[in-house]
Amino acid sequence: MFLKLILAATLTASAETPEEIIERARQAQSIDNAVQQIRMVMVSRSGSERTRELEMRTRRDGEILSSYARFSHPADVAGTQLVMVDHPNQVDEQMLYLPALQRVHRIGGKARSGAFMGSDFSYEDLEVSSASSATHTLLSEDDTLWTIETIPGADSSYSRIVSHVSKSDFIPRKIEYFDQRGDPFKLLEVLSVANDNGSTIPTRSQMRNLKKGTSTILEIQEYRLNVPLDEIPEETFTAAFMERNG
Amino acid sequence: MLFALLGFEALAAGVETTVVVSSDVAIDSHSQRADEDTVEAYTRLHARTRGPEGRWFLSLNGTHTVLLGEDHEVYWTLEPGESGWNHPIGAQQVRAGLLVERWGRLDLLPVLDVLNGRDLRQGPLTPPERIRIPAPMAQIQFNSWNPRVEVSWLPFSSLNRISYSGTDWSLLQQGMLTGLLSEASMWEGDALTTSTGQQSLAAINTLIDGALPAQERSLNHILSADALPANGLNGDLAIRMETSVQRIDMGVVGGWMQSRTSASTLPSVLLPYLQNERLPNFDEQEELYSAAENSIGPIRPAGAFAGGEINGIVGMVGVRAEGIWEQRVVVTQQWMQASVSPRVQGAIGLDWSRGTNFLISAEARWSHLLESVPNMWLMTSDHIQLAATLNLMTMSDRIAIQTSSIYDITFSEMLLQPSIRWRIDDQYEVGIGGLILSGASPVPTRFLDAMIFQGGPLGYWSFNDNFIVSVKRIW
Numbered sequence: 171m172f173l174k175l176i177l178a179a180t181l182t183a184s185a186e187t188p189e190e191i192i193e194r195a196r197q198a199q200s201i202d203n204a205v206q207q208i209r210m211v212m213v214s215r216s217g218s219e220r221t222r223e224l225e226m227r228t229r230r231d232g233e234i235l236s237s238y239a240r241f242s243h244p245a246d247v248a249g250t251q252l253v254m255v256d257h258p259n260q261v262d263e264q265m266l267y268l269p270a271l272q273r274v275h276r277i278g279g280k281a282r283s284g285a286f287m288g289s290d291f292s293y294e295d296l297e298v299s300s301a302s303s304a305t306h307t308l309l310s311e312d313d314t315l316w317t318i319e320t321i322p323g324a325d326s327s328y329s330r331i332v333s334h335v336s337k338s339d340f341i342p343r344k345i346e347y348f349d350q351r352g353d354p355f356k357l358l359e360v361l362s363v364a365n366d367n368g369s370t371i372p373t374r375s376q377m378r379n380l381k382k383g384t385s386t387i388l389e390i391q392e393y394r395l396n397v398p399l400d401e402i403p404e405e406t407f408t409a410a411f412m413e414r415n416g
Numbered sequence: 417m418l419f420a421l422l423g424f425e426a427l428a429a430g431v432e433t434t435v436v437v438s439s440d441v442a443i444d445s446h447s448q449r450a451d452e453d454t455v456e457a458y459t460r461l462h463a464r465t466r467g468p469e470g471r472w473f474l475s476l477n478g479t480h481t482v483l484l485g486e487d488h489e490v491y492w493t494l495e496p497g498e499s500g501w502n503h504p505i506g507a508q509q510v511r512a513g514l515l516v517e518r519w520g521r522l523d524l525l526p527v528l529d530v531l532n533g534r535d536l537r538q539g540p541l542t543p544p545e546r547i548r549i550p551a552p553m554a555q556i557q558f559n560s561w562n563p564r565v566e567v568s569w570l571p572f573s574s575l576n577r578i579s580y581s582g583t584d585w586s587l588l589q590q591g592m593l594t595g596l597l598s599e600a601s602m603w604e605g606d607a608l609t610t611s612t613g614q615q616s617l618a619a620i621n622t623l624i625d626g627a628l629p630a631q632e633r634s635l636n637h638i639l640s641a642d643a644l645p646a647n648g649l650n651g652d653l654a655i656r657m658e659t660s661v662q663r664i665d666m667g668v669v670g671g672w673m674q675s676r677t678s679a680s681t682l683p684s685v686l687l688p689y690l691q692n693e694r695l696p697n698f699d700e701q702e703e704l705y706s707a708a709e710n711s712i713g714p715i716r717p718a719g720a721f722a723g724g725e726i727n728g729i730v731g732m733v734g735v736r737a738e739g740i741w742e743q744r745v746v747v748t749q750q751w752m753q754a755s756v757s758p759r760v761q762g763a764i765g766l767d768w769s770r771g772t773n774f775l776i777s778a779e780a781r782w783s784h785l786l787e788s789v790p791n792m793w794l795m796t797s798d799h800i801q802l803a804a805t806l807n808l809m810t811m812s813d814r815i816a817i818q819t820s821s822i823y824d825i826t827f828s829e830m831l832l833q834p835s836i837r838w839r840i841d842d843q844y845e846v847g848i849g850g851l852i853l854s855g856a857s858p859v860p861t862r863f864l865d866a867m868i869f870q871g872g873p874l875g876y877w878s879f880n881d882n883f884i885v886s887v888k889r890i891w
Contacts, residue, residue, distance in 0.1 A: 214812060277771070285812075
């Protein structure tokens with residue numbers, strides 16, 4: 171969902187069914203090509219903070235959306251890289267490069283439910299597409315928001331997800347995640363957005379782990395949208411590129 | 417140069433600079449050898465700067481070493497880390513400099529990761545990121561091809577670094593050489609040689625016994641003399657082809673390279689005296705003196721190699737497999753002898769992970785020498801090892817619990833290396849850990865016992881059980 175939020179774009183057409191709303195939300199989150207500088211602040215239960223900085227690059231090739239993230243700070247995680255390739259109606263492909271081991275590690279299955287670099291985001295939260303097995307139900311709507319319940323596929327670590335999607339731009343403003351027992355687990359909120367040539371960019375978001383009392387704030391410090399493709403070649407999303415850039 | 421660049425970080429957009437200083441103090445839990453170090457303290461600096469898009473990268477590795485034992489020793493080293501230039505030329509990519517190129521994805525029991533030499537001087541106390549020694553290398557990568565092709569040229573080859581003498585991780589540990597001379601000064605030859613021989617050896621022993629630890633350590637420079645061919649063909653050439661199909665990564669490698677091991681050998685003419693613990697007779701001395709002119713002959717063969725790897729996810733389990741055939745590898749033998757044999761190795765690893773916060777991994781490796789070599793030392797014709805790793809990160813990556821273990825089935829030996837680290841804040845991390853080694857064969861304390869040791873590498877250094885305290889400062 172982190173990726174969903176930072177790839178936001180404005181779409182103003184109306185939609186009726188929950189499936190259409192979710193699909194439009196998915197489209198809204200899939201800007202073609204972008205480079206972003208992101209700051210991630212992890213806040214412990216006691217309130218102490220730790221900061222990580224990363225650059226994220228995204229590229230769209232038809233229905234396939236590829237993302238590449240590289241951490242640059244602090245020193246002991248600098249060089250850590252993550253590639254996510256979003257195939258429509260398939261579980262995403264994820265690869266992680268750890269500089270200490272100097273090797274690429276493919277992430278699959280339950281690994282996707284693990285925390286992303288110590289944050290309150292899981293790898294599953296980073297995915298753009300919903301698996302085709304997910305079902306969506308419109309719970310309610312008002313003048314500004316649709317509230318949609320998603321029952322994800324068996325591969326998910328969540329039993330259900332409730333998204334509060336803005337009617338103006340199809341960007342979820344709040345997402346509630348429930349664990350396998352049905353208890354509230356995590357809460358994602360968009361704290362601020364920016365508008366750029368008709369696109370809506372969530373510049374500050376917070377994921378709270380309601381069980382642990384921890385939270386992670388994501389701030390987009392700089393971004394460039396619609397960058398030329400030769401700046402983000404296809405090779406960026408390969409294990410070889412990650413190994414070379416550790 | 418590097419620190420000058422550090423100062424310009426704020427001025428240069430896209431330049432990334434990182435510095436980490438870590439200090440590991442290993443305290444020997446109980447002494448099993450008279451001369452072993454009770455405390456080893458390694459303070460390691462790693463400074464790195466990287467240009468925009470990784471077009472260039474410079475790094476520096478420093479190590480300050482304190483060894484406290486019967487002799488105290490303090491010294492430091494500073495050397496370049498991975499540093500080079502990385503640039504696209506059309507669809508191709510060219511890299512050159514001091515590079516590290518890792519092949520294969522096995523961590524504890526790798527077989528395909530042969531391109532860079534390894535730093536083995538501090539045994540398992542060497543952090544994983546310091547094990548591979550950056551080597552002068554030029555690479556061209558044909559990224560637009562499928563399979564992707566990468567050609568690597570190492571003009572000056574690369575060599576493992578091992579310690580021959582003077583530390584707890586040496587092949588000959590502290591006191592072994594002087595112990596040998598002390599014993600030899602009581603051996604007997606014939607009537608003409610016994611007295612003078614004993615006196616000479618006693619005098620040499622006194623001389624070496626009084627030497628500074630650093631002087632004894634300098635023996636390493638003599639014993640680790642390289643044996644690259646004099647014709648200038650000292651380099652390595654390797655090619656790798658790789659592709660991914662249905663999220664399965666496959667690669668094949670092949671090439672020609674110098675052995676990463678250079679084994680120093682004693683001339684065979686010396687062996688009867690060491691094995692029979694006697695001095696040479698008068699009529700044997702001429703042959704002995706002429707042999708001494710080439711007293712330590714290093715063996716470092718060159719040969720072809722070919723291998724492959726396949727990695728993917730089966731269900732929820734990551735599967736990594738790799739294998740290699742090497743035409744000529746050094747085989748160490750008893751009494752500081754060495755031979756050469758072709759070898760095949762295969763390994764498989766299985767892992768299950770949950771993001772970056774939990775990983776459990778198991779690996780197995782089998783090595784087989786294709787030619788029979790007698791009296792092998794720390795090696796065997798068929799060698800099977802198992803390994804396991806557990807990594808757990810909790811409390812938002814503030815607490816890291818890690819355990820690595822290796823069980824050597826062939827030699828019935830074991831290594832266990834647990835640790836727990838606490839990340840206090842963005843700048844500081846502290847940790848405690850341990851290193852436990854055990855072997856079936858008794859640890860040799862005399863030179864003559866070491867030369868005929870029957871066990872494997874874990875058992876040979878199994879006196880090095882340590883309790884470890886770590887502090888890390890991060891910029």
